[in-house]
Amino acid sequence: MRLYLIGYMGCGKSTVGRKVARFAHLQFVDTDAQVEKAEGSTVADVITYQGEEYFRAVERKVLEQTATEDDIVVSTGGGLPTWGDNMEVISQLGLSVYLRRSPKNIISRLSPYGRQKRPKFRGLNDEQLLAFMTSHMAEREPIYSKADITIDCDTMADDEVIDYIMREIKNLKR
Numbered sequence: 001m002r003l004y005l006i007g008y009m010g011c012g013k014s015t016v017g018r019k020v021a022r023f024a025h026l027q028f029v030d031t032d033a034q035v036e037k038a039e040g041s042t043v044a045d046v047i048t049y050q051g052e053e054y055f056r057a058v059e060r061k062v063l064e065q066t067a068t069e070d071d072i073v074v075s076t077g078g079g080l081p082t083w084g085d086n087m088e089v090i091s092q093l094g095l096s097v098y099l100r101r102s103p104k105n106i107i108s109r110l111s112p113y114g115r116q117k118r119p120k121f122r123g124l125n126d127e128q129l130l131a132f133m134t135s136h137m138a139e140r141e142p143i144y145s146k147a148d149i150t151i152d153c154d155t156m157a158d159d160e161v162i163d164y165i166m167r168e169i170k171n172l173k174r
Contacts, residue, residue, distance in 0.1 A: 002094025098147035
């Protein structure tokens, strides 16, 4: 089984993914962490100094490497599914789960470090960040909504989201 968690930056893909992987006895891969490992630099620095096109090419290689793994939970970067045909590749490789959250909910979850490490969020006050996220998320929604499963996470605690995904995994194994 290959499970791909998609959604906007800060929606909880890595947090949820780690726990699902642990509970389901699956390997966990965070595509941003894999890019950082391959490049020896943070995602923010790769984008800043190498450019977004370069970053997306490295990210695509990481996605392609997941095809060689079985029994894996993959937390994708927020933009990975929206780049090129990545969402189609994800759909071919495994089960995709969209963790949908509102901009206000994501902002409430972000630590100051979480805001700073994301280049697109830097320097924005709360009002600017909300406006940016609302617009940016609307652009990405048509891609994210292609996921096999969509979970509206605003009214759910992370543990409830994890339980929901675990039930889906069990149903698939039947």
